[in-house]
């Protein structure tokens with residue numbers, strides 16, 4: 001794959017899980033990396049250290065994406081350090097699985113604040129600061145079409161992210177910024193395993209055509225493609241990276 005050397009990428013939620021794999025993959029392809037995290041400073045620093053071992057520049061920046069002021073500071077600190085932003089990966093997200101009768105107002109507000117408001121206002125910063133030819137890669141989930149009981153609030157946030165992506169692809173097209181969304185299937189991370197029994201995990205794994213859970217590298221490889229010059233004619237698309245689950 002063509003190098004993205006010289007590009008600057010912000011990856012939200014890059015201290016763990018899929019975000020960490022994306023940070024390492026884009027660094028391996030030569031981009032300077034901003035490792036955003038919410039609370040896990042030591043994990044974020046470990047990712048920075050791994051990237052620096054590749055001979056690539058990286059910085060960890062704490063910012064809670066549910067706070068617009070934090071997102072603004074994330075971009076300000078990135079511009080101070082690297083002078084530009086070429087790639088934004090809106091990966092940070094949370095999930096919970098509850099019957100609708102048990103979902104509280106706080107649950108609802110928190111999941112929308114992180115998954116939707118965070119993505120939206122990071123896109124706003126990108127629209128203001130991103131160089132021409134930039135890439136925004138948002139995160140939905142293949143569960144949006146699986147109609148799984150207890151997922152109503154989570155898939156509502158991801159449906160919103162898909163709609164934001166479609167409109168911004170047209171709106172930011174004039175600046176040659178491509179906006180796409182990735183919809184992973186069940187992928188083996190803390191977020192995926194939390195609150196599930198082994199039986200539930202096995203059942204979800206068996207639903208994929210390949211009969212297994214996704215691995216974080218399988219998602220990161222597709223993000224790297226969307227960030228590359230080879231993907232320059234792809235915008236406004238939802239790429240479902242899920243081993244054929246739905």
Ligand SMILES: NC(=O)c1ccc[n+]([C@@H]2O[C@H](COP(=O)([O-])OP(=O)(O)OC[C@H]3O[C@@H](n4cnc5c(N)ncnc54)[C@H](OP(=O)(O)O)[C@@H]3O)[C@@H](O)[C@H]2O)c1
Pocket residue numbers: 012013014015016017018019036037038039040041043063064065066090091092093094095114139140141142183184185186187188189190191192
């Ligand atoms: N895993 C799956 O099966 C799956 C499937 C479909 C879609 N997805 C989507 O893929 C994305 C990544 O999921 P994952 O499984 O890798 O999650 P994860 O392992 O739980 O990691 C979540 C990451 O997001 C960060 N984060 C959480 N809240 C944040 C906030 N308010 N501000 C900034 N960062 C925050 C965490 O930072 P700290 O370490 O500092 O807490 C962490 O780096 C999410 O958008 C998720 O919805 C995942």
